[in-house]
Amino acid sequence: MKKYRGLIFVLPVIILVLFIVVLPIITMLNNSLRDVRFGFEKNPAFTGLKNYLDLLEDETFIDSIGKSFLWTAENLLIQLTVPLLLALLLNRKGRFYQFVRSVLLIPWILPMVVVSIVWRWLLEPNIGYVNYLIKCLGLSLVNFLGSTSLAFHILVLINSWHFIPFGTILMLAALSTIPTSLYDAAKVDGANSFKRLIHITFPLIGRIIWFVGLLAFMWSFNTFDLIWLTTQGGPANSTMTLPTYIYKLAFKTYEAGKASAAALISTLILIGVAVIYFIVFTPREKKGVA
Numbered sequence: 001m002k003k004y005r006g007l008i009f010v011l012p013v014i015i016l017v018l019f020i021v022v023l024p025i026i027t028m029l030n031n032s033l034r035d036v037r038f039g040f041e042k043n044p045a046f047t048g049l050k051n052y053l054d055l056l057e058d059e060t061f062i063d064s065i066g067k068s069f070l071w072t073a074e075n076l077l078i079q080l081t082v083p084l085l086l087a088l089l090l091n092r093k094g095r096f097y098q099f100v101r102s103v104l105l106i107p108w109i110l111p112m113v114v115v116s117i118v119w120r121w122l123l124e125p126n127i128g129y130v131n132y133l134i135k136c137l138g139l140s141l142v143n144f145l146g147s148t149s150l151a152f153h154i155l156v157l158i159n160s161w162h163f164i165p166f167g168t169i170l171m172l173a174a175l176s177t178i179p180t181s182l183y184d185a186a187k188v189d190g191a192n193s194f195k196r197l198i199h200i201t202f203p204l205i206g207r208i209i210w211f212v213g214l215l216a217f218m219w220s221f222n223t224f225d226l227i228w229l230t231t232q233g234g235p236a237n238s239t240m241t242l243p244t245y246i247y248k249l250a251f252k253t254y255e256a257g258k259a260s261a262a263a264l265i266s267t268l269i270l271i272g273v274a275v276i277y278f279i280v281f282t283p284r285e286k287k288g289v290a
Helices: 002-032 050-056 059-090 095-104 112-122 129-136 151-176 180-188 193-204 206-221 225-230 242-251 256-281
Strands: none
Touching: 002 256, 050 059, 050 256, 059 095, 059 151, 059 206, 059 242, 059 256, 095 151, 112 129, 112 151, 112 225, 151 206, 151 225, 180 193, 193 206, 206 256, 225 242, 242 256
16 A cells, blocks of 8 residues: 555546646547537537648638747747846835835736726727827827737737736845845955846846746737737737637637647647747756866
């Protein structure tokens, strides 16, 4: 009995993973090889790779992959640089900085549904407060979420605004673990602020930056709620990323088989990029020279 005690303790977790990860993937793979019309057919016909071939001929699908990568890249650029800068600015003692750190958390604790609705109201072209301010300045009104050139980038800013507090808190936690004696010793050696940042701060918080980058990538690539609740992939598919495209296929046009194929391709893309990220960007321990 003692021999299998460890397995007994781990068994509930294994069963949970099988039900919430492995089983859905198997079901998704099975559906992707069949002509599944969501809610209409009990015994869908086997079609082989037809759904995949149809997707490769669908310009909207190909474009949505490109949009997903562009969306992720823009989000990563903001969600790694801004939290780091804010953390460096707020890594000080005092009631003022404690207050700012507390207020900074507000965007993160808000549900994305609330964030989406509030920003839709603020950016509404006719009665939105942002356009009211623009009108007060004597400028022309802007249809932020109705413009094919603006909507995508506006949503990137909103999504990053929601994520930045989380990334900032993580980096602040990492900065707080750096002994002040290291900075004092560097000052004695004549190192200026920039050199202390490059040779002390960055190496010691490299793993947290890597971790924040991984979370930002995974969450940004899979962003659905914000896009759907604001533009639903429009206007003219300018904000149509993979999650939105898959949702429309499954629940708007009832092409669940095709949606499953798209979801499987999305999963493989995520796994592939994650593996590359782990191989290329994982911080490595520097071995000292004896």
